Amino acid sequence: MSADQAVITIAPSHARRLRATVSARILVPLVVIGILGIGAIVVPVLYNYDPLHADLLVRLKPPGTAMPDGSIAIFGTDKVGSDLFAEMMAGTRVSLIVGASTLLIAGIVGGILGLLAGYFGGWLDTALMRIADIQLAFPSILLAILLVSVLGQGILNVIIVLSISNWVIFARVIRSQVLGLKSLEYVEAARTLGASHFHIIFRTLLPGCIAPMLVIASVEFGYVVLAEAALSFLGVGAPFGTPSLGSTISTGTQYLASAWWISTIPGLLLLVLVLATGVLGDALRDRFDPRLRSA
Amino acid sequence: MAEMRIGSDAVTRSAAASLLSVRDLQVEFTTAAGVARALDGVSFDVSPGETLAILGESGSGKSVTGQAVMALLPKPAGSIVGGSIVYDGLDLTARPVKDVRKLCATEIAMVFQDPLSSLNPVFQVGYQVAEPFRRRLGMGKREAWGKALELLKRVGIPDAETRIGDYPHQFSGGQRQRIMIAMAIALEPRLLIADEPTTALDVTVQKQIIALLADLQAETGMAMILISHDLGVVAQVAERAAIMYAGRIVETGPIREVYDRPAHPYTRGLLDSIPSAAEIGGRLTPIVGSPPNLLALPSGCSFNPRCPFATDRCRTKVPALRQPASRGSDHAAGCHYSEEVLADA
Amino acid sequence: MPKAAPTHQPLLSVSNLKVAYPIRSSVLRRIVGEKVAVRDVTFEVKPGETVGLVGESGSGKSTVARSVIGLIKPDAGAIGFNGHDITRYSPRQLKSVRREMQMVFQDPYASLNPRLTVRDLIAEGWRVHRDVVPRGNWTAVAQELMERVGLNPDYSDRYAHQFSGGQRQRIGIARALALKPKLIICDEAVSALDVSVQAQVLNLLQDLQEELGLAYLFISHDLSVVEHLCARVLVLHGGEVVEEGSVHDIFDRPQHDYTKALLAAVPVVRPWLGRSVSSSTSTHPERLTQGGTIAPNIQSREERNDIYS
Numbered sequence: 035m036s037a038d039q040a041v042i043t044i045a046p047s048h049a050r051r052l053r054a055t056v057s058a059r060i061l062v063p064l065v066v067i068g069i070l071g072i073g074a075i076v077v078p079v080l081y082n083y084d085p086l087h088a089d090l091l092v093r094l095k096p097p098g099t100a101m102p103d104g105s106i107a108i109f110g111t112d113k114v115g116s117d118l119f120a121e122m123m124a125g126t127r128v129s130l131i132v133g134a135s136t137l138l139i140a141g142i143v144g145g146i147l148g149l150l151a152g153y154f155g156g157w158l159d160t161a162l163m164r165i166a167d168i169q170l171a172f173p174s175i176l177l178a179i180l181l182v183s184v185l186g187q188g189i190l191n192v193i194i195v196l197s198i199s200n201w202v203i204f205a206r207v208i209r210s211q212v213l214g215l216k217s218l219e220y221v222e223a224a225r226t227l228g229a230s231h232f233h234i235i236f237r238t239l240l241p242g243c244i245a246p247m248l249v250i251a252s253v254e255f256g257y258v259v260l261a262e263a264a265l266s267f268l269g270v271g272a273p274f275g276t277p278s279l280g281s282t283i284s285t286g287t288q289y290l291a292s293a294w295w296i297s298t299i300p301g302l303l304l305l306v307l308v309l310a311t312g313v314l315g316d317a318l319r320d321r322f323d324p325r326l327r328s329a
Numbered sequence: 330m331a332e333m334r335i336g337s338d339a340v341t342r343s344a345a346a347s348l349l350s351v352r353d354l355q356v357e358f359t360t361a362a363g364v365a366r367a368l369d370g371v372s373f374d375v376s377p378g379e380t381l382a383i384l385g386e387s388g389s390g391k392s393v394t395g396q397a398v399m400a401l402l403p404k405p406a407g408s409i410v411g412g413s414i415v416y417d418g419l420d421l422t423a424r425p426v427k428d429v430r431k432l433c434a435t436e437i438a439m440v441f442q443d444p445l446s447s448l449n450p451v452f453q454v455g456y457q458v459a460e461p462f463r464r465r466l467g468m469g470k471r472e473a474w475g476k477a478l479e480l481l482k483r484v485g486i487p488d489a490e491t492r493i494g495d496y497p498h499q500f501s502g503g504q505r506q507r508i509m510i511a512m513a514i515a516l517e518p519r520l521l522i523a524d525e526p527t528t529a530l531d532v533t534v535q536k537q538i539i540a541l542l543a544d545l546q547a548e549t550g551m552a553m554i555l556i557s558h559d560l561g562v563v564a565q566v567a568e569r570a571a572i573m574y575a576g577r578i579v580e581t582g583p584i585r586e587v588y589d590r591p592a593h594p595y596t597r598g599l600l601d602s603i604p605s606a607a608e609i610g611g612r613l614t615p616i617v618g619s620p621p622n623l624l625a626l627p628s629g630c631s632f633n634p635r636c637p638f639a640t641d642r643c644r645t646k647v648p649a650l651r652q653p654a655s656r657g658s659d660h661a662a663g664c665h666y667s668e669e670v671l672a673d674a
Numbered sequence: 675m676p677k678a679a680p681t682h683q684p685l686l687s688v689s690n691l692k693v694a695y696p697i698r699s700s701v702l703r704r705i706v707g708e709k710v711a712v713r714d715v716t717f718e719v720k721p722g723e724t725v726g727l728v729g730e731s732g733s734g735k736s737t738v739a740r741s742v743i744g745l746i747k748p749d750a751g752a753i754g755f756n757g758h759d760i761t762r763y764s765p766r767q768l769k770s771v772r773r774e775m776q777m778v779f780q781d782p783y784a785s786l787n788p789r790l791t792v793r794d795l796i797a798e799g800w801r802v803h804r805d806v807v808p809r810g811n812w813t814a815v816a817q818e819l820m821e822r823v824g825l826n827p828d829y830s831d832r833y834a835h836q837f838s839g840g841q842r843q844r845i846g847i848a849r850a851l852a853l854k855p856k857l858i859i860c861d862e863a864v865s866a867l868d869v870s871v872q873a874q875v876l877n878l879l880q881d882l883q884e885e886l887g888l889a890y891l892f893i894s895h896d897l898s899v900v901e902h903l904c905a906r907v908l909v910l911h912g913g914e915v916v917e918e919g920s921v922h923d924i925f926d927r928p929q930h931d932y933t934k935a936l937l938a939a940v941p942v943v944r945p946w947l948g949r950s951v952s953s954s955t956s957t958h959p960e961r962l963t964q965g966g967t968i969a970p971n972i973q974s975r976e977e978r979n980d981i982y983s
Contacts (some may be wrong), residue, residue, distance in 0.1 A: 219785035223846075226743050227799040227853070228772035230765075237801075241789045386868035387839070502731070531730035531895065533939040558868065561941030588944050602873035603943055604902035612880065613902070615873030619838045 059317035063310035070307060074127035081120035085277045089115035094293040110295045113285060122300045125279040128272055129307065132192055132262045137251045139197040144204025145247055149235050151205065152212025163209070166202040174199035175261060179270055187273040192265060196258050207250050208243050215242045245322035253315035256308035263304055279304050347374035348417060348552045349398065349520055355411035356390075356397050356576075358623075365623035367393045367407065369576040372650075377519065380546060380553040382563035382584060384599075385573035388620050391556045394573070395522045398554075399439055400429035416520070435465055438513035442525035444505035448497040454481070454508050455493035461515045480511040484541060503534035507541065514545055521546070524556045539565055560599060564588065569659075572596045575621050575631035578650065582660030592653045592662035592671050594636045630664070638666045683757060684718035685857055685889050686742065686775075691715040691751035693737050711737040712913045715751070719857060724883065724890040726904030726921070728897055728936070734913035735893045739861045742891065743777050744768050756856070773803050776850035780862035782842035786834035792820065792845055793830040799853045806853060819848040823878060840871030847878065851886075859891045864899060876903060897940045901925050909933045 077083075092101060093115040099107050101117070109118040151159040169177070178195045185191040215221055216239070224238045259279075265271030266280030279300050286296030356368035368390045375381045385391040396402050398414055400421065414421040416437065421429050433439070441447045449457060458480055459473035468476065474493075481489040484507040486500075497505060506526060513521060523542065527535040543566040546553050555563045563570070563584070570584040572593065580593040591597040598616035618635040621627060630648050633639040642665055652658055653667035664670060692715075694708040712734040719725045729735040740746045742753055744760075752761045760771050779785035786795055796816040800807045807815050817827035823844040825837075834842055843863065850858050860879070864872045876899065882888055894900050900907060900921075907924045909917040909932065917930040928934045 219779045219781055220787040222745055223777070223779060223785050223849070224787070224798065225745060226772060226775075226777045227802050227849075228769040229798070229802045230769075233802060237798075238787060241787075386870065532897070532941070533730065533935055535941070536939040539941075559941065560869070561943045564943055564945050565941065585944075585946055598870055600943065602870045603898065604873070604876065604896075605898040605940075605943065612877055613873040615877060616870035617874075619840060619871065620868070 057321075059313055060321065063314035063317070066306060066310040067314070070126055070303075070310075071130060073123050074130055077123035078120050078127065081117055083117065083120035083124055085116070085121070085124065085275050087114075087116065091115065094289065094296075096293070097295055097299075109299050110293070112282070112296050113289060113293075118282075118296060118299060121277050121282055122279065122303055124277045125282050125300060126303065126307070128189065128276060128278045129259045129262055129304075132189065132196065133255050133258045135193045136196040136200060136258045137255060139193065140200035140254075141204050141247060141251055143197070144201035145208050145240075145243065147201070148205035148208030149212055149239060149243065152209040153216065153231070153235055153239065159209070162205065166205055169199070169202050175264060178261065178265055179268065182265065182270045187270065189272060189276060192262055192271050195265075196261055199261075200254060200258065203250060203254060204247065207246055211243050211246050212239055215239055245318075249315055249319045249322065251315075252311050252318055255311040255315075259304070259311075260308055347376045349375045349554075350415040351394075351398070351412070352415070353412035354394070354397060354409065354414065356393055356402065356407060357410050358407045360406070360624070363624045366626070367576050367623060368397065370412070371573075371576075371578055372412075373571050373578065373581065375520065375552045375554055377552050378546070378550045379569070380543075380555060380567045382555045382557065382567035382570045383573060384557060384560060384563065384570055386558055386599075386620055388575070388623060389573040390576040391558075391573050392524055393576075395439065395524045395554065395556050398522060399433050399437065400426045401439075434461070435516050436518055437520045437522065438516070438518035440506070440509050440513050440521065440523040440526045442528050444502065444509045444529070445497065447509055448505060450497050453494050453496060454500070457497075458493075458508065458511050458515065461512065465516055476515070477511075480515055481508070483545075484508070484511045484514075485537075486511075501534075503530050503538060506530060506534075506538055510538070510541060510545070514549070514551075517549060518551055520552045520554070522554045522556070525558070526555070527562055528557070528559070535562060536565075539563075542566065560588070560603065572599070575626060576623065577631065577663060579632065579664070580662040581650070582657070586657060586660045590656070590660075590671060592656060592660065592667040593632075593664045594638050594666075594670050595632050596662075597670060598635075638664075638669060640665075683720075684754070685721045685723075685756060686719040686891065687752075687754040688718070688738070688742060689716045689752050689754075691738065691741060691753065692749045693734070693741055693746055694749050710913055712741070715908075715910070715913075715915055717908055717915070717918065719889050719891055721856065721889055722883065722887045723906070724892055724904045726900035726907040727891065727893045727910060728895065728900050728907060729910035730895060730936075732912070733910040735895075735910050736861055737913075738910070739777070739859050739891065739893050743775060743859055744772065769802070773799075773806070773853045774856045775859065776853060776855040776857070777859045777861060778843070778846050778850050778863040781866055782839050782846060783835075785846055786842060786849075788833065788835055791831050791833055792816070792825070792837075792848075795834065795845060796820070796849050796852050799849065803853060816848075816852070819851055820845075822851070822882075823848045824874070838871075840867055840874060843867060843871075843875055844878065847875075847882070851882070855888070857889045857891065859893070861893045862895070863892075865894060865896060872899070879903065897925075897937065909936065 092099070092107075092111050093113055095107055095111040097108060097110040099110060101107055107117045107119065109122065112118055112121060147162055151162045177199050181195040181198065182191055185194065221234065221238055224234050229238070262271055262278065263280030263283065266278040267284040269284070271280055272278035282300045283297045283304070286293070286300070289296055351374070352372050354368050354371040355366070358365045358367050371390070371394060373381060383391045383394055393402070393407070396407070397409055398421070402408065409422050412422070416432070421432075448454070455474055455477045458477035462468040462473035462476045463470065478489055478493050481493055486492055486504060486507055492500075497508070500508065521542075526542065527538050530538060539562060542553065545551075555567055557563050567584050569582065570587045571578045571581040572587065572595065573579065574595050580587055580591065580596045587596060588600060591600060595616070601614040602616060604613060616635050621631055621634070627634050627644070629642075629644040629646055630636070630639070633643040636643065646665070648663045648665045650661045650663045651667070652661050653671060655668075655671070691712055692710065693712040694710045696705040697707040697709055698704060699706045715734075715738055717725065727735045727738060737746065741748045748761060752759050754760065755771055755775060760768065763771065790798070793813055793816045796819055797812045800812060813830065817830050820827045820830060825841060825844050825848070834845060837845065846863075864875050867875060879890065880903070883890065890903070892900060892904055904921055907919065907921050908915050909924065909930065911932045917924060917928065917933045924933060925937065928937055
């Protein structure tokens with residue numbers, strides 16, 4: 035009956051159309067993120083951007099202003115006369131580094147704890163999940179502010195703080211994934227081979243968790259970038275001298291009436307970045323849905 | 330009234346006797362990998378009071394046939410691309426799906442394989458069985474509930490008075506299938522299509538369900554189509570059998586004739602594959618190879634790569650259903666070499 | 675012909691097996707009782723023998739299989755394998771036992787890891803038991819096994835979902851064979867297959883048994899398959915063995931009412947030839963020639979009666 039159903043239960047042309055849009059939904063955000071990534075690396079170097087450099091003669095110039103050195107500030111300048119484009123890209127660099135490192139740490143820690151909790155169950159599971167509950171009940175931005183005020187400012191501390199508030203989501207999703215996988219016959223089959231716990235956890239269960247992990251990672255990326263921006267906006271994130279999208283937007287708010295671009299343009303960039311990762315996450319979730327996969 | 334509604338002459342041949350007449354039905358499924366011809370030229374008739382068994386393995390198209398009649402083909406992937414389904418003189422393929430569904434709600438009923446997923450877990454079974462009475466016949470709540478109770482008793486739910494208020498999960502698999510049957514026969518359909526009605530059940534229950542279906546049919550005179558992969562289960566009740574392979578009916582006739590003197594090598598292979606047919610502990614004689622991929626059917630007869638009788642003719646020319654020499658007029662097989670198959674037995 | 679069991683030590687001996695699941699209260703999850711899945715099940719499997727375990731859903735037949743292979747801890751009773759009591763074995767000790775006892779699962783779709791190629795599926799056991807096949811030979815031996823179970827060895831890099839149901843079950847059998855087991859537990863191993871493919875797999879199982887001297891514990895709800903394959907049969911009902919005997923005893927002279935009901939319910943392909951399984955099979959000429967071997971069976975039944983009644 036299985037083949038019968040394979041033909042019938044998926045609406046195949048529908049699936050194909052979905053897959054076509056899925057690949058576009060994966061490709062476009064990837065290109066956007068890729069361009070931003072390259073820009074974040076290259077642009078500050080090209081512009082010879084120095085966050086501590088001030089040139090008050092050209093401060094608060096609107097987008098498109100010709101600079102004294104002959105270049106054109108396409109997005110204008112900020113309150114100390116830095117080129118806003120270069121500053122934004124340097125800020126994007128910080129955002130991307132914070133985002134990627136946070137997800138890596140939170141993903142590894144949360145993933146392993148989720149695997150263990152789901153696989154072994156019992157008191158380990160209970161303990162881990164209660165910690166997760168408590169942490170989820172506590173607003174994560176408040177927790178982050180609290181931790182930063184203890185640990186002090188700095189990119190590394192921001193990463194640590196955001197990892198602490200993000201591992202929970204990985205742990206929960208992976209745990210529930212493992213609970214689902216654990217009872218599948220192919221996992222039991224591995225047990226009947228005499229496989230060790232290590233083998234089952236890392237060779238049998240983990241591969242089945244990669245897809246949901248990628249999906250959460252891409253969705254969470256947007257949140258982490260926003261959280262970093264929020265921390266910097268509040269003045270507890272990136273320290274002075276480290277441009278971040280959040281701090282740029284924050285300083286720009288004082289000039290919203292006279293120089294709208296300082297807050298608005300980095301804000302739009304942040305929006306694009308977060309949107310791109312969000313769409314990517316959604317598309318990945320669809321992509322990994324086995325019902326949409328061809329046999 | 331059937332005569333009055335018939336428009337085309339294509340169906341006049343069978344219109345007089347048959348309730349459902351399927352002619353040259355073609356169904357296609359569009360998949361990511363291409364277009365699959367799930368049904369290719371399927372024709373059969375069912376008369377009132379008759380039971381037709383449609384038999385086949387996975388992917389043979391037996392379930393698709395039922396879905397096509399009930400307008401249950403998954404949209405937009407599956408569609409009828411040719412042929413006709415004439416029910417009581419009315420060509421269902423020419424009607425909007427909405428009309429067919431309406432007809433199906435009252436005159437054609439279906440029983441599915443998995444009774445648990447076909448029942449709504451959050452409503453009492455009495456409510457679900459009573460629903461067609463309230464919705465289609467406009468009965469009051471109390472009256473419909475009474476009818477539901479009557480039906481549950483009829484299908485053999487023990488202690489129906491108290492159990493009518495229970496929820497689906499509180500019943501065993503066999504009882505759930507009885508409830509499904511109660512819902513199917515609620516409005517006294519003239520045609521019942523049962524798609525693998527006993528596959529999910531234990532053998533002892535299986536037997537009871539088949540007996541129940543046979544009883545109900547004898548009582549109401551409805552026509553019945555039993556779709557199954559199990560040659561033994563349907564043999565108890567069906568008068569005629571249609572064997573399907575790769576979207577075609579490869580053999581059809583009175584079930585005894587088909588089983589006792591199979592004229593298609595596939596039918597014979599199926600019968601030989603059943604363990605009880607072979608000596609105990611001896612080797613079975615299975616059909617070699619695997620069922621074909623509907624997206625890449627072999628040329629000529631789809632069965633030719635697995636067939637011991639296959640020749641070059643089979644690899645180039647699709648055999649039409651025909652009556653083998655020396656067989657009755659109602660026995661037909663889609664094989665170039667039916668006579669040889671029969672002689673070889 | 676089912677091979678007569680040689681008279682040595684049993685390969686597997688299960689005695690007084692009991693498995694129960696706790697019933698927990700709905701809120702506090704306290705254990706308030708137990709649901710007995712299997713009670714007092716005793717049987718043996720001799721080397722090279724096929725023992726059938728039949729029963730309907732809820733009879734506990736899968737529970738027996740899963741406790742024998744160690745997926746479930748029994749609550750009481752003993753499981754002996756190759757002369758050792760493995761009931762209380764530690765996971766480390768069980769590891770060596772598992773090499774000799776393998777399982778073929780029911781669902782050829784769910785029992786194969788979708789992320790492994792056929793070669794890796796077969797080699798998974800060698801990754802666990804390092805000394806069976808040296809790593810350099812994995813591909814070659816896996817391909818040999820594929821050929822042995824009737825799969826094209828060129829497809830060793832394909833994934834399970836690229837195969838049909840019957841071919842997947844062959845992969846499952848190849849995986850079980852990879853560790854050179856003495857006993858294979860087949861838990862409804864052919865139930866999900868179409869009848870023509872099922873016959874192919876049953877033939878394969880028989881060939882492998884003859885060639886490798888395997889013993890099978892064959893669990894199925896399909897009586898005709900069990901009758902075809904098994905030398906001895908246990909009938910389970912409600913977690914208890916209601917009848918045990920040679921395949922001829924059970925199918926031709928069932929004693930217990932439940933066995934009789936079960937046999938009567940088996941659908942007969944040609945009901946117009948006669949009603950029950952036993953009558954249809956005993957009209958088989960081969961069955962009649964077995965008349966000479968009936969006597970020892972009756973004797974063994976009497977012996978059993980002595981033990982159990």
